Amino acid sequence: MNETIGNEMYTLRINGQDRHVKDAWVGESLLYVLRERLELPGAKGACEQGECGSCTVLMDGDAVCSCLVMAATAVGADIVTVEGLIENDPSIASTAEVIARQVTDVQQAFIEEGGVQCGFCTPGLIVAVHHLLDKNPDPTELQVKESISGNICRCTGYGRIFAAVEAVIQVRKASR
Amino acid sequence: MTVAVPLSLTEAFDELSRTPDARLIQGGTDLMVEINFNHVKPVRVIALRRIKELRRWQINSNNTITIGSGVPYQEMELGQLKELLPALAEAARTVGSPQIRAAGTLGGNLGTCSPAGDGLPVLFALDAIVHLQSLKSARDLSIHEFMLGVKRNARHANEIITGVTVPILDGWQGYAKVGVRNAMVISVASACLAIDKKNNSVRIALGAVGPTIIRCRDAESWLEQQIDLAVATSIDMTMAKEFGRRAALESKPIDDHRSTAEYRRHAVGVLAQRLITRAYSS
Numbered sequence A: 001m002n003e004t005i006g007n008e009m010y011t012l013r014i015n016g017q018d019r020h021v022k023d024a025w026v027g028e029s030l031l032y033v034l035r036e037r038l039e040l041p042g043a044k045g046a047c048e049q050g051e052c053g054s055c056t057v058l059m060d061g062d063a064v065c066s067c068l069v070m071a072a073t074a075v076g077a078d079i080v081t082v083e084g085l086i087e088n089d090p091s092i093a094s095t096a097e098v099i100a101r102q103v104t105d106v107q108q109a110f111i112e113e114g115g116v117q118c119g120f121c122t123p124g125l126i127v128a129v130h131h132l133l134d135k136n137p138d139p140t141e142l143q144v145k146e147s148i149s150g151n152i153c154r155c156t157g158y159g160r161i162f163a164a165v166e167a168v169i170q171v172r173k174a175s176r
Numbered sequence B: 001m002t003v004a005v006p007l008s009l010t011e012a013f014d015e016l017s018r019t020p021d022a023r024l025i026q027g028g029t030d031l032m033v034e035i036n037f038n039h040v041k042p043v044r045v046i047a048l049r050r051i052k053e054l055r056r057w058q059i060n061s062n063n064t065i066t067i068g069s070g071v072p073y074q075e076m077e078l079g080q081l082k083e084l085l086p087a088l089a090e091a092a093r094t095v096g097s098p099q100i101r102a103a104g105t106l107g108g109n110l111g112t113c114s115p116a117g118d119g120l121p122v123l124f125a126l127d128a129i130v131h132l133q134s135l136k137s138a139r140d141l142s143i144h145e146f147m148l149g150v151k152r153n154a155r156h157a158n159e160i161i162t163g164v165t166v167p168i169l170d171g172w173q174g175y176a177k178v179g180v181r182n183a184m185v186i187s188v189a190s191a192c193l194a195i196d197k198k199n200n201s202v203r204i205a206l207g208a209v210g211p212t213i214i215r216c217r218d219a220e221s222w223l224e225q226q227i228d229l230a231v232a233t234s235i236d237m238t239m240a241k242e243f244g245r246r247a248a249l250e251s252k253p254i255d256d257h258r259s260t261a262e263y264r265r266h267a268v269g270v271l272a273q274r275l276i277t278r279a280y281s282s
Helices: A030-037 A082-088 A095-100 A105-113 A122-135 A141-147 A159-175 B009-018 B031-036 B079-084 B086-094 B098-103 B106-112 B120-125 B217-226 B237-250 B261-279
Strands: A003-005 A009-014 A017-022 A056-059 A062-065 A078-080 B002-005 B023-025 B044-047 B057-059 B064-068 B129-133 B138-142 B147-149 B160-167 B173-178 B189-196 B201-207
Touching: A009 A030, A030 A056, A056 A122, A062 A122, A062 B098, A078 A082, A082 A122, A105 A122, A105 A159, A122 A141, A122 A159, A141 A159, B009 B044, B009 B160, B023 B031, B064 B079, B079 B086, B086 B120, B086 B173, B086 B189, B106 B120, B106 B160, B120 B160, B120 B173, B120 B189, B120 B201, B173 B261, B189 B261, B201 B217, B201 B237, B201 B261, B217 B237, B237 B261
Parallel strands: A009 A078, B002 B044, B023 B044
Antiparallel strands: A003 B002, A009 A017, A056 A062, A056 A078, B057 B064, B064 B160, B129 B138, B129 B160, B173 B189, B189 B201
């Protein structure tokens, strides 16, 4: 059905839950709505023009920049933020484990390999890496590089990030 | 402000006929930047992203392909579209980042009509037909008539760009672009070259070096007189260089925040030379 959304209310499907956005200006970006209205500050705002990738979320299975999505147009889309990734982590078997574990296998690898320095780009990278490995469990080096080419990190020089991705690939391979 | 999210073209035309002043939004990668920076504050927006009819592409019986205006660039990078339209695949792969290519579309590129739009030189080189539709009528426009200037096109306010049709050519084709780095970059200069063996012709289109995309008619006809494009297996360097020089002469670049006119003119010459060399070395 055609929906015309004014300023009253609209509903987004985020991390498996219906989240209502009330009394908001409908031109707001998904990034703004996530952070300022829905208490999901994982996605970060930096460039607000799709160049840095720190606001990356999954929308209907695609990694996109949430700063470039008009939130009201995302009605009906399935949105997953960095906060919701743990639910879909293939290395976690049960709901109890979701609650017990704080982080996904990708996040754990970033910690262990030193892929995090200032941390600002990290949530976007984590989402991008999950997206890559979900679609392609055994990527080449070039595919890894291309898949995070839209995520700018100014601290690490990427070496530790590539090491973290490689570590996840190996761990997931061993458990298959 | 209101946002309409129609689920079909019929619903979209309905909405647009009621609110012809509405801004159309496809992937959002252009319009949202303007909104985020307070450059525009639209009153009405119609989002086209959920219209399935626009997200399809098909091969037609007359050896052409019609690509819906809502097909994201990421679909052009791979598979059958890449095989049949390699220049489009190469151009698609240079658009922004994977995140941008998941959202951005040819419809958006055409709607915005920036001379730096990466899809546009390909459409110019292939003499694409742009399909426009309104509630009561439909029309087809050549891409050369569609793009009028910097961010200006021939779309009427009550029309939606539904797609483009391009020919499947026999012959090498490719896209090349210059920017300040490899990934995540808006073109400083770009070029698309396509050989059409059947008609013994070469097409070269330049991006970001003029108010519209520029087809280098002089360079094209010059080269067509020099060699038989259908049977040639190599091209000598002097000829490739002259082709590049002639193409550069047809560019009309300006100085702006991204580069200088002088550099752009030089760069498109190099790109044209490089593309024609690639065409006859692979």
